[in-house]
Amino acid sequence: MHKYKIILEYDGTNYSGWQKQKNAKSIQGALITAAEEFLGTPVDIQGAGRTDAGVHALAQTAHLESSEKINPVTLRIGLNDNLPAGINIRHVESAHPRFHARHSAVSRSYLYLIARRRTAFGKRYVWWIKDNLDVKKMQQALNVFTGFHDFASFADKRMDKETSTEVNIENVQIQEFSDIIALRITGSHFLWKMVRRIVGIAAEAGRGKLTVPAIKQMLDSYSEVPAHFTAPPSGLFLEAILYEGDRLPEIKPPICIY
Numbered sequence: 001m002h003k004y005k006i007i008l009e010y011d012g013t014n015y016s017g018w019q020k021q022k023n024a025k026s027i028q029g030a031l032i033t034a035a036e037e038f039l040g041t042p043v044d045i046q047g048a049g050r051t052d053a054g055v056h057a058l059a060q061t062a063h064l065e066s067s068e069k070i071n072p073v074t075l076r077i078g079l080n081d082n083l084p085a086g087i088n089i090r091h092v093e094s095a096h097p098r099f100h101a102r103h104s105a106v107s108r109s110y111l112y113l114i115a116r117r118r119t120a121f122g123k124r125y126v127w128w129i130k131d132n133l134d135v136k137k138m139q140q141a142l143n144v145f146t147g148f149h150d151f152a153s154f155a156d157k158r159m160d161k162e163t164s165t166e167v168n169i170e171n172v173q174i175q176e177f178s179d180i181i182a183l184r185i186t187g188s189h190f191l192w193k194m195v196r197r198i199v200g201i202a203a204e205a206g207r208g209k210l211t212v213p214a215i216k217q218m219l220d221s222y223s224e225v226p227a228h229f230t231a232p233p234s235g236l237f238l239e240a241i242l243y244e245g246d247r248l249p250e251i252k253p254p255i256c257i258y
Contacts, residue, residue, distance in 0.1 A: 002069045005095040006031075006045075006062045006079075011086040012233070013124050018051045018060070027051070027087060031062065034082035038075075039068050048101040048241040049108055052193065054233030056125065058111070058254070059090070061241040063101040104243055107170055109186040111239040112199045112231065113253055116179040125254060126180070127199075127235035133206035135174060135181060141205035142172040142183065144215045145198055153223040154198060155191035165191060174202075175251050182253050184239065193230055200229030 008031075016024035020032065028047060035043045048061040064075075072092040079089045098104075114133070115126040152165040171186040183202065185195055201218070204210040218225060240249060 001065050001067060001097075003095045003097055003099060004064045004066075004072060004075060005093050005099060005101070006064055006089060007091040008057065008060050008062065008087060008089050010057050010060065010088070011124070012051060012054050012056045014086065015053065017053045017055065018047050018049065027057075027060075028062075030084060030087055031064075031079070034079050035064060035066070037082045038078035039066055039070070041067055046101050048105050049190075049238050051236075051238050052196075052233055055236045055238065057238040059240050060238050061101045061105070063095055063099060101241070105241050106244055106246075107186055107188055107242045108190060109184060109239040109242065109248055110190065110195045111237045111251065111253070112183040112185070112195065113235045113237070114181040114183070114199075114203065115235075116181065119179075124234055125237075127203075127232050129203060131207050133181065133203065134208065135176060135206065137208065138181070138183070138202045138206040139172075139174045140212055141202045141210065141215055142174060142185070142198070144212055144219070145169045145185070146172055149219045151191055151194055151219070153218045153221075154194045154201075154226045156193045156227075158192070163191070167191065167194070171248075173251065177253055180253055182251055184248075184251055186242075186248065196231040196233065196236060197226040197229065199231040199235075201226055203231065204229055 010027055016026050018027045020026045020029040031045050044065045045062050076089045076092040113126045115128040118128055146169050148168045150165050151167050155165050168188040173184040175182050
């Protein structure tokens with residue numbers, strides 16, 4: 001078998017998420033279909049992060065296993081020729097047989113974009129908040145989440161009960177770009193809806209409606225509050241999958257949201 005590392009971007013608006021599902025459009029499903037149409041043989045494609053319905057990716061990583069050996073550039077072109085416009089393969093390279101897109105990753109980074117104004121062009125890629133937001137208070141709220149915590153309050157109840165809710169958040173950043181507020185959250189891994197609930201709580205802090213002690217309490221003991229403030233999927237991007245030796249890129253929101 002031959003293994004290839006793939007880096008791709010996608011607009012998740014019209015997809016049920018990354019993971020292949022019956023009777024639903026998924027990113028993984030579209031990739032497998034495109035690869036099998038191009039190669040003419042069955043393939044296995046696994047991703048590093050299972051993005052939810054409506055969530056986008058700037059640089060998702062996947063690996064493809066095939067019985068066929070093929071030039072990586074030829075594979076990239078062949079896949080793109082068979083993929084819908086909302087999915088694009090940015091890079092393909094040969095990978096070590098033991099490389100695994102998910103298991104080999106050391107951390108993942110998500111970018112969330114909040115718009116201060118109504119936008120005609122970036123509506124699919126931002127969360128427009130009409131209220132004035134205090135960015136300093138939002139940063140203080142985000143700082144609460146750094147380190148190793150139990151994020152049970154921030155995970156969806158439908159998540160597998162056997163899955164640990166303990167996560168290490170390595171870094172949180174917030175940066176303004178004109179009318180866009182970009183929040184970056186980097187961690188070992190993320191739970192279902194966790195990032196969107198962290199963002200929603202940070203937004204409430206920015207509105208002046210939640211204090212740092214109240215947010216800390218949500219980590220110390222289970223709370224239903226974060227679920228009520230889950231941010232919409234439209235503003236969420238899987239920004240990068242980091243492997244040993246990788247560094248985070250400069251925060252750079254997609255040009256389409258300006």
